[in-house]
Amino acid sequence: MEIKLKSPVKKEELAALKAGDRVLLSGPVYTARDAAHKRMMELLDRGEALPFPLEGSVLYYVGPTPEAPGQVIGSAGPTTSGRMDAYSPRLLDLGQPVMVGKGNRSRAVVEAIVRNGAVYLAAMGGAGALMGACVKSARVICWEDLGCEAVRLLEVADMPLIVAIDSRGGNLYESGPAAYLESVR
Amino acid sequence: MIRTLQAGEISAAVAELCVRANRELPEDIVRAMEQAAREEPWPTAKGILDTLCGNIGAAKERCLPICQDTGLACVFAELGQDVHIEGDFNAAVNEGVRRGYEEGLLRKSVVADPLRRVNTGDNTPAALTVELVPGDRLRLTVVPKGFGSENMSALKMLKPADGAEGVKRFVLDTVRSAGANPCPPVVVGVGIGGTFDKAALLAKHALLRPLDRPNPDPYYAALERELLEAINALGTGPQGFGGRTTALGLAIETMPTHVAGLPVAVNISCHVTRRASLVL
Numbered sequence: 485m486e487i488k489l490k491s492p493v494k495k496e497e498l499a500a501l502k503a504g505d506r507v508l509l510s511g512p513v514y515t516a517r518d519a520a521h522k523r524m525m526e527l528l529d530r531g532e533a534l535p536f537p538l539e540g541s542v543l544y545y546v547g548p549t550p551e552a553p554g555q556v557i558g559s560a561g562p563t564t565s566g567r568m569d570a571y572s573p574r575l576l577d578l579g580q581p582v583m584v585g586k587g588n589r590s591r592a593v594v595e596a597i598v599r600n601g602a603v604y605l606a607a608m609g610g611a612g613a614l615m616g617a618c619v620k621s622a623r624v625i626c627w628e629d630l631g632c633e634a635v636r637l638l639e640v641a642d643m644p645l646i647v648a649i650d651s652r653g654g655n656l657y658e659s660g661p662a663a664y665l666e667s668v669r
Numbered sequence: 670m671i672r673t674l675q676a677g678e679i680s681a682a683v684a685e686l687c688v689r690a691n692r693e694l695p696e697d698i699v700r701a702m703e704q705a706a707r708e709e710p711w712p713t714a715k716g717i718l719d720t721l722c723g724n725i726g727a728a729k730e731r732c733l734p735i736c737q738d739t740g741l742a743c744v745f746a747e748l749g750q751d752v753h754i755e756g757d758f759n760a761a762v763n764e765g766v767r768r769g770y771e772e773g774l775l776r777k778s779v780v781a782d783p784l785r786r787v788n789t790g791d792n793t794p795a796a797l798t799v800e801l802v803p804g805d806r807l808r809l810t811v812v813p814k815g816f817g818s819e820n821m822s823a824l825k826m827l828k829p830a831d832g833a834e835g836v837k838r839f840v841l842d843t844v845r846s847a848g849a850n851p852c853p854p855v856v857v858g859v860g861i862g863g864t865f866d867k868a869a870l871l872a873k874h875a876l877l878r879p880l881d882r883p884n885p886d887p888y889y890a891a892l893e894r895e896l897l898e899a900i901n902a903l904g905t906g907p908q909g910f911g912g913r914t915t916a917l918g919l920a921i922e923t924m925p926t927h928v929a930g931l932p933v934a935v936n937i938s939c940h941v942t943r944r945a946s947l948v949l
Contacts, residue, residue: 519786546737547737547738547776549733549737549774549775550774550775550776551774552732558733558734558774558776559728559735559776560737561736561737564820564850586849586852586908587817587850588849588850588909606910608720608908609817609852609939610735611720611724611736612734612736613728613734614720614727615737616737630788631777631790632776632777632778646910657848657849657909659911660909660911661903661904661909661912662911663911664711664714664904664906664911664912664913665904667711668710668913
């Protein structure tokens with residue numbers, strides 16, 4: 485079954501999602517990877533406002549390829565989320581509820597997910613051409629000097645995602661392989 | 670007889686290879702993905718493999734990069750010793766990368782300095798490896814290497830007493846702890862022997878070998894089969910969500926080493942294992 489999720493999200497909607505559920509995400513999504521996260525931390529350290537709202541927002545760990553003339557975006561699949569583990573708990577504690585990327589998260593991130601009723605959704609790693617097709621508009625909103633790492637505001641429609649870590653700490657990176665191994669025992 | 674190649678010809682060839690490699694996977698990788706999708710017994714995993722095969726087709730059809738991480742351009746040059754290059758060879762390769770990544774709308778993913786991290790803006794410089802060979806030709810191979818998988822690679826200086834069992838343990842530990850990060854199903858390049866640096870280069874070279882071509886030495890061909898089977902019993906599966914297909918292939922390259930050493934390097938590549946070659 486596929487669950488429709490619209491951003492900005494309310495935390496109550498996230499409570500129903502379980503690891504392994506398929507989600508179709510629509511609405512605004514902010515892109516941020518390593519360098520953008522580092523700058524966000526620097527702003528927070530100085531007590532300054534971030535360039536986009538954290539409350540209800542979806543963060544997508546992606547650095548897309550340049551768009552062809554007349555196109556919205558190029559390839560846009562997820563990057564490895566683990567590199568953002570050092571930064572994510574702080575953002576979750578400030579109310580940022582949905583992360584999209586690929587690969588497992590640290591214990592500290594899982595604890596922050598549970599503490600805040602957040603979720604971590606997985607996009608299909610290496611399927612950049614298909615993921616890009618879900619993006620309806622894209623514009624750089626800050627830190628253009630970072631190139632592919634600049635923060636973009638994307639409008640996505642029915643982006644296919646899988647709940648990787650749910651708000652109770654259920655983790656498909658653990659339960660998925662365990663269930664497969666059980667089936668071949 | 671000395672044959673002359675113009676630097677401009679080399680730039681044009683590298684540019685074309687950068688674009689082609691990023692849009693179209695080698696036939697052996699496509700065949701391995703399709704076969705894995707047909708034979709995968711776990712339904713979730715099969716669904717993921719079908720989607721990934723769909724992405725390969727969509728990229729080719731719409732002239733898009735298969736993956737948004739269009740990589741650091743690893744360029745391998747087998748340079749005939751009877752070739753004379755008119756112009757600067759290194760500059761010609763980098764000019765090709767610059768042009769290919771710009772004209773092919775590929776992502777610029779290179780920072781000029783590993784700690785101060787400012788993007789070079791044109792994906793240069795390439796990681797260039799030159800090998801001098803007999804003849805008057807130049808064979809160029811471009812391998813755009815994504816870093817989701819590169820980051821999960823590892824090297825270890827084992828002791829001779831660790832032997833084949835130690836090598837197997839290290840390869841399996843490396844792939845197991847990589848988990849979902851390198852975008853499984855992965856391709857695994859293993860380098861055994863040489864020195865610290867040569868082992869790493871051997872592992873990268875192993876990724877250049879088509880998946881359907883085993884090591885010519887039956888001893889190592891058997892070790893390749895055994896390790897691939899062991900990896901596909903880990904249960905990691907496509908995207909790390911469980912399943913049989915954790916690796917599409919594994920290749921081992923070796924060279925002589927010191928009496929006191931047993932260097933082993935494991936270079937991991939994702940399901941978008943790209944390479945494109947041509948001969949000038």
